Amino acid sequence: EVLLVESGGGLVKPGGSLRLSCAASGFTFSDYSMNWVRQAPGKGLEWVSAVSGSSNYIFYTDSVKGRFTISRDNARNSLYLQMNSLRAEDTAVYYCAKEGARGWPDAFDIWGQGTMVTVSS
């Protein structure tokens, strides 16, 4: 079974840091680009960041550039999101999502269950 499981969310003060993890199983992790998508409470989906299979290509949405860092460890089948200088507007459920392999970028065919990040004093 193809599975993505996020962890690492929680409550953090403004200006603080958090590291999210996403454990992948059931597929050859290194063959696929991976993404982080977030959803603020009661709001729509917002793409955050993407990393190619070999980490050669990395992209971010403007609002997190310079604060968030995406990375992956193909030996551990894991995706990460290091979040620094957190702001209240970063409060959201964070999903990791696997792309298909029909092109690049490709639609997100597998999603994790999400992990909640709350930034509040």
Place this chain on the structure above:
Amino acid sequence: DIQLTQSPSFLSASVGDRVTITCRASQGISSYLGWYQQKPGKAPKLLIYAASTLQSGVPSRFSGSGSGTEFTLTISSLQPEDFATYYCQQLNSYPLTFGQGTRLEIK
């Protein structure tokens, strides 16, 4: 950045109805568009990729069409489990973007 505008934002319909949701892109994106379904408290689920290709395991009552700047998602005969929020996503260029969502509710 490419903006996606979905219409309507809210839709009330009955079981058995045929419904269509539109997604318009601020610039041409060829067929690089996906559609997702999200139910409350759950992760999104991919329904359609490449604008019109049905994802494996998705019922055939779902269909997608369009290219360039205008796209549609059609549900041919609504089932109780289809009441959810639907999002389009462009995969033409980074930053990837989603539409604001269409909430489909039971009339």
